[in-house]
Every structure is written in C-alpha cells, then in structure tokens.
Amino acid sequence: MTPPPPDGPPDRRPGGRTARIRTQVLDAVRAELGEHGYEGLTMEAVAARAGVHRATVYRRWQDVGGLLADVLDAAGEDDWAPPDTGSLRGDLTALNEEIQESLVIRPSIPQALMAASFRSARAADAQQRLWEDRYTRCEAVVERAVGRGELPPHTDARRLLIAATAPIYHQLVLLRAAPDPRLAAQAATTADLAAAAGAFARPAPGDEG
Amino acid sequence: MTPPPPDGPPDRRPGGRTARIRTQVLDAVRAELGEHGYEGLTMEAVAARAGVHRATVYRRWQDVGGLLADVLDAAGEDDWAPPDTGSLRGDLTALNEEIQESLVIRPSIPQALMAASFRSARAADAQQRLWEDRYTRCEAVVERAVGRGELPPHTDARRLLIAATAPIYHQLVLLRAAPDPRLAAQAATTADLAAAAGAFARPAPGDEG
Known part of the structure; x- marks a missing residue:
C-alpha cells in the first residue's frame, strides 16, 4: 500500500493531486466491485486498495453510494462516441x-x-x-x-x-x-x-x- | 400474532395445513417486500406477520433467498394467459x-x-x-x-x-x-x-x- 501524501491544500489543477486521488480511488472501487460485488464494497477496502487516507475517502465521497455515483459520473466524462460504420x-x-x-x-x-x-x-x-x-x-x-x-x-x-x-x-x-x-x-x-x-x-x- | 397450530404430521392435501401455511408465509413475504424492500426482509418478520412458527419457516424455506424463490415459483402456478384481443x-x-x-x-x-x-x-x-x-x-x-x-x-x-x-x-x-x-x-x-x-x-x- 502506497503511503498517502501528507495533507496540504488541495491541488485542483487537472492532473493535480485532487485528480490523482480521484483516479486512484475510482480505480479501486471498480476493482473491488469486480472482485466482490456491491456486497463486499467497503470504504475501508477502497481506501486501502487506493493507498489513500480513509478520512480523505469519507470526506470526499461520504459513503459507498457516493463512490458508486462518482464511478458512474466518471464514466460519462470520457470521449466515447457511437460507432460510425456508414449505415x-x-x-x-x-x-x-x-x-x-x-x-x-x-x-x-x-x-x-x-x-x-x-x-x-x-x-x-x-x-x-x-x-x-x-x-x-x-x-x-x-x-x-x-x-x-x-x-x-x-x-x-x-x-x-x-x-x-x-x-x-x-x-x-x-x-x-x-x-x-x-x-x-x-x-x-x-x-x-x-x-x-x-x-x-x-x-x-x-x-x- | 395468531398462535401457530400445534405440530403434527404435515397435511399435504391441496388446501390442507401445508398449503395454508405456504399461502400465509408467501403473503407475508410479499407484504414485507412491498413495505420494506429486500433490505428489510427477515425470516423473523415474515414468521411474525404470517403467524407461523419461526422454526417452521426456517425448516421449510431455509433463508430469505428461499422465501423469494418460492414467491417467484408460486407466481408461475397461476392460470395467467396473455390477452386475446383478435389481432x-x-x-x-x-x-x-x-x-x-x-x-x-x-x-x-x-x-x-x-x-x-x-x-x-x-x-x-x-x-x-x-x-x-x-x-x-x-x-x-x-x-x-x-x-x-x-x-x-x-x-x-x-x-x-x-x-x-x-x-x-x-x-x-x-x-x-x-x-x-x-x-x-x-x-x-x-x-x-x-x-x-x-x-x-x-x-x-x-x-x-
């Protein structure tokens, strides 16, 4: 488990610390969900897997529902476009x-x-x-x-x-x-x-x- | 809560005691499910609502999954037929x-x-x-x-x-x-x-x- 970086003012630049933590946490949610389903999804396991302070995960996502909602919202932030085959x-x-x-x-x-x-x-x-x-x-x-x-x-x-x-x-x-x-x-x-x-x-x- | 009848040999005639207990229990499952959803569905609440011994419910349905499965199986035992409108x-x-x-x-x-x-x-x-x-x-x-x-x-x-x-x-x-x-x-x-x-x-x- 990567030790979490010391607390400091959040860096909200794209690709900054805030964005990096989100990526780590949401990757961990997807991995835990894939392995254990909703039943096995806990704030603790996500924080541990992401290598992020539990307190940070609770502060930012509140609960498992908040984590799932952010995974879903993140899925909508990609540049996916439907196939274009000509017909x-x-x-x-x-x-x-x-x-x-x-x-x-x-x-x-x-x-x-x-x-x-x-x-x-x-x-x-x-x-x-x-x-x-x-x-x-x-x-x-x-x-x-x-x-x-x-x-x-x-x-x-x-x-x-x-x-x-x-x-x-x-x-x-x-x-x-x-x-x-x-x-x-x-x-x-x-x-x-x-x-x-x-x-x-x-x-x-x-x-x- | 109706006191459960004393234990005796199960009466498996249609409409007998075994069938009557099943009806009471499955009605209770549907009522509990409608009021509280899956989250609130417990063997205890179903037994209490049905007025049936908890031990009987455990012996016959094992767990909440068993109760749900029997509600679904019972739904398939009706004489439902699709509408016949002429077209x-x-x-x-x-x-x-x-x-x-x-x-x-x-x-x-x-x-x-x-x-x-x-x-x-x-x-x-x-x-x-x-x-x-x-x-x-x-x-x-x-x-x-x-x-x-x-x-x-x-x-x-x-x-x-x-x-x-x-x-x-x-x-x-x-x-x-x-x-x-x-x-x-x-x-x-x-x-x-x-x-x-x-x-x-x-x-x-x-x-x-």
Missing part, C-alpha cells in the same frame, strides 16, 4: 456488440453498477445520468442516417435507439440468458426494419395540434 | 399495458423481486424460471397471429415477444423513466411492423443447412 444497421449492430461485450465480460463493471443502483439512491441517480448521456450521444447515429436519407427527418431518435438496444439489456441483465452471438445484429435489424416501416415517425412540427 | 398488435399492446401496470403500481412486487434477484442466487434462478414460463405462455399470441395469417408460419415467437416487451422493462426497470402512457402501444406497434417486414423470420425447416 444505420451497421452502426446499431456495432453499438449492440459493444454493449453485449461490456455485459458479458467477467467481471462486468456495468452489470455490477446496474445491480448496485437497485441498492443506493445516489447510484441510481448517477446511473440515470449516465444512461441519459449515452443515449444522447447515440442520437448521432440517427442524425447521420437522416443525413444519408436512410430515415425521414422526423424520426424519434430516442425511441429508435431504445428499440435497438433494449433486447440486449433485457436478455443479458434481466433474463440472464446465455450470450447469443446473433443477438446484436438481430436487434439492430429489427429496429432498422421497424424504422423503415415508419415505427419511429414523429409528427412534423406544426402537425401536432 | 397481434392488440394482443401485444394489452400485454405491454399489463406489464407496465405491474411495474408502475406502488409497491411493485415484480420490481422488488427483480431487484432482489441481483442479491440472491436462489431468487435469480426462480426469476429465470418465471420469465421462461411467462414468455412460453405468451407464445400463444404469436401462434394465434400465425393462425390468422397475420404472420408467416416460420416466425421466431420468442424474439418477437422480446422485441415487443423489452422496451417496457428497459424504460421502467433499468432507465427508471417516468411512465409514458404511449409506450405500451408504441413498443407493440414497433414489433408488429418489424414482424411484417420479416424481422423475426426463421429459416423454414430444411433450409437451415
């Missing part, structure tokens, strides 16, 4: 393959975080922010398809994305089905065919009243 | 409305059981059996649609049913979205349009090799 069906298939991979790998941190978000209100709120962020970024997939003329302009991007991805989460998280290598493409194709048939059409502005 | 889209919409209702009502026992199944392996196994039972019963919806000529004979019923229902669970259980009264019909319509476009076609027997 709607290709993008949705590649997206579903990424999702499936992240849920099937052991230990799966996304699975552990979803399970934890049933236990902690702070984690649930952060999980909801992360979903919102991810689906918002994925709207680029639909915008590109509209730009290529694959979809009509008034397409409800969010509904299309939920239809394409929900079966992956349903099968792997809730139904606990064995991974099926065809699932990613099948769910993408289903959403693509439904989109072509007008399933996600929104009334054009002005048509609503 | 595929109507059946899927009515089915989704039932699902949405069961997830939105407070307390929602299905939500509490899904959350609990992340905590207990026995509950997870029983939850998986219940999903399997429910989706198997729902295949009647697809068989009727095939019989009416709405769908081609080689339709993958399970994939169609997952496509129709997954968005409801995804929105309400994982994304924790506010209930949307349009969701049931929209998800049903999406699956119906995708089905009409051949999304769930299976190769005819003999075409596979």
Whole structure:
C-alpha cells in the first residue's frame, strides 16, 4: 500500500493531486466491485486498495453510494462516441456488440453498477445520468442516417435507439440468458426494419395540434 | 400474532395445513417486500406477520433467498394467459399495458423481486424460471397471429415477444423513466411492423443447412 501524501491544500489543477486521488480511488472501487460485488464494497477496502487516507475517502465521497455515483459520473466524462460504420444497421449492430461485450465480460463493471443502483439512491441517480448521456450521444447515429436519407427527418431518435438496444439489456441483465452471438445484429435489424416501416415517425412540427 | 397450530404430521392435501401455511408465509413475504424492500426482509418478520412458527419457516424455506424463490415459483402456478384481443398488435399492446401496470403500481412486487434477484442466487434462478414460463405462455399470441395469417408460419415467437416487451422493462426497470402512457402501444406497434417486414423470420425447416 502506497503511503498517502501528507495533507496540504488541495491541488485542483487537472492532473493535480485532487485528480490523482480521484483516479486512484475510482480505480479501486471498480476493482473491488469486480472482485466482490456491491456486497463486499467497503470504504475501508477502497481506501486501502487506493493507498489513500480513509478520512480523505469519507470526506470526499461520504459513503459507498457516493463512490458508486462518482464511478458512474466518471464514466460519462470520457470521449466515447457511437460507432460510425456508414449505415444505420451497421452502426446499431456495432453499438449492440459493444454493449453485449461490456455485459458479458467477467467481471462486468456495468452489470455490477446496474445491480448496485437497485441498492443506493445516489447510484441510481448517477446511473440515470449516465444512461441519459449515452443515449444522447447515440442520437448521432440517427442524425447521420437522416443525413444519408436512410430515415425521414422526423424520426424519434430516442425511441429508435431504445428499440435497438433494449433486447440486449433485457436478455443479458434481466433474463440472464446465455450470450447469443446473433443477438446484436438481430436487434439492430429489427429496429432498422421497424424504422423503415415508419415505427419511429414523429409528427412534423406544426402537425401536432 | 395468531398462535401457530400445534405440530403434527404435515397435511399435504391441496388446501390442507401445508398449503395454508405456504399461502400465509408467501403473503407475508410479499407484504414485507412491498413495505420494506429486500433490505428489510427477515425470516423473523415474515414468521411474525404470517403467524407461523419461526422454526417452521426456517425448516421449510431455509433463508430469505428461499422465501423469494418460492414467491417467484408460486407466481408461475397461476392460470395467467396473455390477452386475446383478435389481432397481434392488440394482443401485444394489452400485454405491454399489463406489464407496465405491474411495474408502475406502488409497491411493485415484480420490481422488488427483480431487484432482489441481483442479491440472491436462489431468487435469480426462480426469476429465470418465471420469465421462461411467462414468455412460453405468451407464445400463444404469436401462434394465434400465425393462425390468422397475420404472420408467416416460420416466425421466431420468442424474439418477437422480446422485441415487443423489452422496451417496457428497459424504460421502467433499468432507465427508471417516468411512465409514458404511449409506450405500451408504441413498443407493440414497433414489433408488429418489424414482424411484417420479416424481422423475426426463421429459416423454414430444411433450409437451415
């Protein structure tokens, strides 16, 4: 265990001491979560693994829910963008393959975080922010398809994305089905065919009243 | 608290003492789960609420996971059948409305059981059996649609049913979205349009090799 640095005024420059401690602590949360799940996640084990004073961990994250919420918030701070393959069906298939991979790998941190978000209100709120962020970024997939003329302009991007991805989460998280290598493409194709048939059409502005 | 009846040979006739104790205990599990969630579910509270000897509850269900598993197994012993409205889209919409209702009502026992199944392996196994039972019963919806000529004979019923229902669970259980009264019909319509476009076609027997 690395001895913690002596206390001093927090250095809030990016890459400074505050940022470094956060990285160490969140890495430790992910590692503990992967090894022991939510049940085994304690402030003490995280502090020890991170090589950071327990008092610092309590002051900054308060409790296990605070640690989980920050792991989820940190996941939203990356520069992830959805796949860009040149077609709607290709993008949705590649997206579903990424999702499936992240849920099937052991230990799966996304699975552990979803399970934890049933236990902690702070984690649930952060999980909801992360979903919102991810689906918002994925709207680029639909915008590109509209730009290529694959979809009509008034397409409800969010509904299309939920239809394409929900079966992956349903099968792997809730139904606990064995991974099926065809699932990613099948769910993408289903959403693509439904989109072509007008399933996600929104009334054009002005048509609503 | 009702005094427990004196011990004697178990009466295994349907409606006998064994069945009556099970009903009392499982009712108590559902009530405790609805009031306190998994966190507050204890063998002691269930026994007290059911008016049954603690020793009987321990002997017969072992632990909280055993109680949850039996609640889930009991849910599969009813005579539930999917709605029969005369059309595929109507059946899927009515089915989704039932699902949405069961997830939105407070307390929602299905939500509490899904959350609990992340905590207990026995509950997870029983939850998986219940999903399997429910989706198997729902295949009647697809068989009727095939019989009416709405769908081609080689339709993958399970994939169609997952496509129709997954968005409801995804929105309400994982994304924790506010209930949307349009969701049931929209998800049903999406699956119906995708089905009409051949999304769930299976190769005819003999075409596979």
